[in-house]
Amino acid sequence: MSEILERFRPLFYPRSIAVIGASLNPVKWGFEILHHLLLGGPDCKIYPVNPREKIILGLNCYPSIKQVPGEVDLAVITVPPEIATGVVKECAEKRVKAVVVVTAGYSEVGEREKKLEEELVGLAEQGKFLMIGPNCQGIMCTDSRIFAQIMGVFPLEGPLSIISQSGNIGGTLCRYCEHYNVGFSKFVSSGNEATTSSEDIIEYYGEDPETRVILAYIEGVDQGRKFFTIAKRVTRKKPIIMLKGGGTPVGARAVSSHTAALAGSDTVFDSACRQAGIIRVEALQDMLDLAIAFSTQPLPRGGRVGIVTMGGGLGVIAADACSRSGLEVIKLPEKTLEEMDKILPSRWSHNNPVDLAGAEGGRLMTRCIEALIRCPEIDGLIEIGIGFDVQSVKEIKSSPFFPISSESELATLTESFKQRNRRFAENLMRLIDESGKPLLSASDAVATPDGEESEAIKALRKRGIMVYPTPERAAKALGALARYSKYLKETAKETL
Amino acid sequence: MSEILERFRPLFYPRSIAVIGASLNPVKWGFEILHHLLLGGPDCKIYPVNPREKIILGLNCYPSIKQVPGEVDLAVITVPPEIATGVVKECAEKRVKAVVVVTAGYSEVGEREKKLEEELVGLAEQGKFLMIGPNCQGIMCTDSRIFAQIMGVFPLEGPLSIISQSGNIGGTLCRYCEHYNVGFSKFVSSGNEATTSSEDIIEYYGEDPETRVILAYIEGVDQGRKFFTIAKRVTRKKPIIMLKGGGTPVGARAVSSHTAALAGSDTVFDSACRQAGIIRVEALQDMLDLAIAFSTQPLPRGGRVGIVTMGGGLGVIAADACSRSGLEVIKLPEKTLEEMDKILPSRWSHNNPVDLAGAEGGRLMTRCIEALIRCPEIDGLIEIGIGFDVQSVKEIKSSPFFPISSESELATLTESFKQRNRRFAENLMRLIDESGKPLLSASDAVATPDGEESEAIKALRKRGIMVYPTPERAAKALGALARYSKYLKETAKETL
Structure with missing residues (x-):
């Protein structure tokens, strides 16, 4: 198995998942994620973590990740940013292999909050674990039945995989495609991309045998050269259909308060897309229309x-x-x-x-x-x-x-x-x-x-x-x- | 009442209608039009005309328009082009006030057939009656419940009126708007526009108190100056939302075999639209989206x-x-x-x-x-x-x-x-x-x-x-x- 497939394995095909910040309150993300995981019914262990509860949705609840018995492949974190650093530290000590930080309130808010995000980056680099987020809505993989996400969407299995810098746009695509009976393999809501960036996920999708068509909603890329080099390699094997948010100055302003990405020059971006063979669409509806055509024609x-x-x-x-x-x-x-x-x-x-x-x-x-x-x-x-x-x-x-x-x-x-x-x-x-x-x-x-x-x-x-x-x-x-x-x-x- | 309202009155608000070419065969246009008229249930007399039948859909059938008792305001004609001239002549003799020639096979086919169309024009000019078509699908008016058309669409009453050089495109708009609970006042499928042109109908809609928003599907205009002068006058009162077919060379080629219109230069057309205040859309879907926004916002x-x-x-x-x-x-x-x-x-x-x-x-x-x-x-x-x-x-x-x-x-x-x-x-x-x-x-x-x-x-x-x-x-x-x-x-x- 290639290195990148190996690296993402604990994210999409975990043998055990901890939901840190699991909650009894149905409007909390910590409830929703646990609930959606259970509804998906994956063939793996699920551990709610919350020091204030004993049992959530019929599962034993642990006061911290360190008390969870045995290994944990994937931890999904919804606790507030002030305590998230400590929680991620514990994940590192537990040797968790992948962490999804759903928690928001980091670099998308301001400079002070950016410091907290840098702490997470430090921990991920030190602990050598895969980190998604922060400020994301979660991830899914239909063939392992992992729906570690806030949104209650459960798409069919199928050839599409999404990398989205917006959870909602990914969700919208899932709901539309369900209506048209077209399925997904994987979905990553990449949020602020503190460590794992869109191009890493695109690289993975390029290798992933379940993915035939890649959908990307991108608001900005940090390392343009790396992004387009990877994209160019991948488009020789699989189509990448991309919607770019922030193509206008006012959209770019909205981007900065959404995912803190820098939208950059649209003309430069557009020509780089063409050179890399990326199919850039103008609107969300085009993305849907093309995704379905590429999946079934x-x-x-x-x-x-x-x-x-x-x-x-x-x-x-x-x-x-x-x-x-x-x-x-x-x-x-x-x-x-x-x-x-x-x-x-x-x-x-x-x-x-x-x-x-x-x-x-x-x-x-x-x-x-x-x-x-x-x-x-x-x-x-x-x-x-x-x-x-x-x-x-x-x-x-x-x-x-x-x-x-x-x-x-x-x-x-x-x-x-x-x-x-x-x-x-x-x-x-x-x-x-x-x-x-x-x-x-x-x-x-x-x-x-x-x-x-x-x-x-x-x-x-x-x-x-x-x-x-x-x-x-x-x-x-x-x-x-x-x-x-x-x-x-x-x-x-x-x-x- | 203004002159133009008076002139179109027999078309949209007839006191009596003859369907010439009425048929017992459910796949014939002459059946469909009569059937749709009856389903609409207008408050006026309806006379099927066909020399080979005695009764159609429960109505007495007349061998020719001349045998119909009393005055006829509107005649809808579906007989083949070879005999349509004779039929229109009889309509003129009967002093019918408006004629809709649904029959196809005229200038859209070739030069020889164009001659037949010119005969119709001569008769209309001589008899001073309003003629719609030939090669059209009919007309409708929801408040008089007149559905003198091939298509089985029965939109709600409402603020939209359509002039369409394609029956099908008009029908598509009706079906979509019905789904969104937005209604129509009138619909003219203008076909080859041998005498009554799109701009005549737009002028009428401009005056018509029931019409608040005008939708136009146009493949070509014969008298550009007249068209845009009228449009400019109308857009000061009501929006005209227009979809133009044949904007590309290959589309223009398709136009010539569809309605025999000349699509002309798209750039010139576009700038004329802007000057006349016409809202030109790029696609059928935009027309729907705008029509509904203009109707209800x-x-x-x-x-x-x-x-x-x-x-x-x-x-x-x-x-x-x-x-x-x-x-x-x-x-x-x-x-x-x-x-x-x-x-x-x-x-x-x-x-x-x-x-x-x-x-x-x-x-x-x-x-x-x-x-x-x-x-x-x-x-x-x-x-x-x-x-x-x-x-x-x-x-x-x-x-x-x-x-x-x-x-x-x-x-x-x-x-x-x-x-x-x-x-x-x-x-x-x-x-x-x-x-x-x-x-x-x-x-x-x-x-x-x-x-x-x-x-x-x-x-x-x-x-x-x-x-x-x-x-x-x-x-x-x-x-x-x-x-x-x-x-x-x-x-x-x-x-x-």
């Missing part, structure tokens, strides 16, 4: 795309967005045009975007997509309009005018709609697998509770495939896939 | 904003986004800082964004917001983190460790969470009303089915107030409100 070989739509305007804005995202909406080769002519009624757009112009969806749409995805000039596809099965049925159901004679006839019709849509989604997934090309879906059906019930959307979501609410969001995600694919090819050449 | 007097957040990182990205959206995240005046010190535990950010740094929400948050909104240096507010009542209760409910002894204790706790959150939302709305300042909320709670159940989110949505899924989306919407407010002030000065 194959990388395209190039940037040449096809677009299929039921309605012209949606195709137009998709084409605009693809173009702005660096993709090439190709002119269809003669052979493909002929195939389309055979499939579609004559009023189709004879162009890419392929606009079915209101021709009945389902089967025709599937055949179009099949023809396009098999076209060797096309590297990836966007299809627009999936998921309106439930709405259609609802309309029929609610209509006193619709010529449906019996309940059983309605039931049959409902079932046939559902089946048609499930089949449509299954065909999309089959085509992704067969072609190895990304195929992104967009539909406003996902904006509605009815849409959420659509068999097609449910089928895709089961596999973690997101149906983007607008064509532009799908285009942006596909553009990022294509750019990263290009970057990988270029770096592969460099290495030759 | 007061306009700010200026661009100086306050941000309140439960978590630092979300505050940082909100500040960045505000700044990028042209807003000023002000330094808090001494007096407000002192007020905050009294309300919040000492670890708060002492800065704008006001970061509660994990201090318990609800009551504290309300007091902060109250202090900020009353600060005369602040024109508008963004608050982040509403809506986590249901999640908290769920966590407690699902936990075998939580010290809750009985069902009734759990019920009491659940109710208290709900009440707290309902109260929080009610306070937000009270503060908007009292201060006359916009107060936008953002929370990832809306991404989840649980969040949708949040009492706070439900209470806001009841009033059509959107909780934005990310802080950046709220900031973008608030920025647009502030820019429009500034524009109104500037144009008011010009007129003096």
Whole structure:
């Protein structure tokens, strides 16, 4: 096992955890962390530590870490900063291997408090233990079921790992991805990064076999050179999707009172990201959209795309967005045009975007997509309009005018709609697998509770495939896939 | 009544409607339009016209418009282009006042088909009737309950009116807004705009007392000068939010096969929009976000904003986004800082964004917001983190460790969470009303089915107030409100 995997092992895969500052009071962090650890149910020992309690949440409580029997791999600390130094000292004496200091009130507050943080750094260096924080919300690892964190989020297991200089932003990403059925491997809220910095965690994620896609929310980096050197090494293996906080002067001012980081020049930062192959996004929503695309879609070989739509305007804005995202909406080769002519009624757009112009969806749409995805000039596809099965049925159901004679006839019709849509989604997934090309879906059906019930959307979501609410969001995600694919090819050449 | 209101009256407030091409076949447009008209249930006569049927959906069917008894205000036509000319001619002879040609297959297809379109133009000019289309999906007016359209969308009554050169994009906006409980007054799908152009409809919306906010999806304008002159007059009274399709060369190519419009130079178009006070958005989602903000929030007097957040990182990205959206995240005046010190535990950010740094929400948050909104240096507010009542209760409910002894204790706790959150939302709305300042909320709670159940989110949505899924989306919407407010002030000065 590599040195870095070994070093982080006690953090993510501990055999025993102490929660120092564990509490009976449900609004205290010391309660929440213990509670979330227990809810996660990891296969390891858990020791609450608090001199004023005997039992917390059914577990024996110890007056100090030193009284805990046996070895402790990981200590999570929530006691106030005034006494945290003493507690960390005891952890060092106990030879705890990793410490997460959740406690806030350090360098993010002022100069005097910064001294307290320096004491922690001294202890960590002396004791040679891994320290996360202070001023963080904790860490998680889904495959070891460790949820040593304030937030009550329990994501599914999956390919994403987060390093976040904001606990809340990490939490937001977890909640969103849960909704889309995409899972996480690990999450570190790095707080003030007194010793362990974002680049250390990125380096670890680079080696970690469970992590396939790295998400980073960064407000500032202390050692830019080291950060980007590590990032560049990692992006040759795995994508790093980054949101940078403090890109504007006023945001930078907010950063300084948040994590005490120095946001630095945004232009310099941006160009360093590009050189290191980091995929920098503009907004939290883009991070979500890209994270899910990178988790569940194959990388395209190039940037040449096809677009299929039921309605012209949606195709137009998709084409605009693809173009702005660096993709090439190709002119269809003669052979493909002929195939389309055979499939579609004559009023189709004879162009890419392929606009079915209101021709009945389902089967025709599937055949179009099949023809396009098999076209060797096309590297990836966007299809627009999936998921309106439930709405259609609802309309029929609610209509006193619709010529449906019996309940059983309605039931049959409902079932046939559902089946048609499930089949449509299954065909999309089959085509992704067969072609190895990304195929992104967009539909406003996902904006509605009815849409959420659509068999097609449910089928895709089961596999973690997101149906983007607008064509532009799908285009942006596909553009990022294509750019990263290009970057990988270029770096592969460099290495030759 | 002004001339333009009079001219559009038969379109939106007809006393009788004929559907020419009405059909018994549920997949035909002629069925769908008639069906949607009947579902809407307007207070007017409806006549299906089709020589091959006697009765459709319970209504007497007429062989031609000329056989229809009495006057016909509005005719909606779905027959194929080859026979549509004859049908429109009969409408002229019958002195129908407005005609919507849904039929496609005209100038969007080619030169030969363009000739057919010119025949329609000739007839409309000669007969002096209002003609919408061809190649459109229909029109709607919620207060007269007229849904003369292919799409099965029945939005609530409300302040938005759409002119769209794409039926689908209009439909998408309707579905989204329905989800957010924001309603529409009118919708015109203008298609190829053979006679009635987008600017005519915008001019009408400018005068229409039911329309407060105008949404326009435009792929191209034929008479730029006229378009922007009218728009400039209208934006002094009502905001026009515009999405432009075909802003890129490849999008423009798609436009030509969609509505046969010429997209033109995007730079020129953009600068003309700015001069006319049109709020141009980059993507469909922005249109939704702004439409809802303009419908339900007061306009700010200026661009100086306050941000309140439960978590630092979300505050940082909100500040960045505000700044990028042209807003000023002000330094808090001494007096407000002192007020905050009294309300919040000492670890708060002492800065704008006001970061509660994990201090318990609800009551504290309300007091902060109250202090900020009353600060005369602040024109508008963004608050982040509403809506986590249901999640908290769920966590407690699902936990075998939580010290809750009985069902009734759990019920009491659940109710208290709900009440707290309902109260929080009610306070937000009270503060908007009292201060006359916009107060936008953002929370990832809306991404989840649980969040949708949040009492706070439900209470806001009841009033059509959107909780934005990310802080950046709220900031973008608030920025647009502030820019429009500034524009109104500037144009008011010009007129003096």
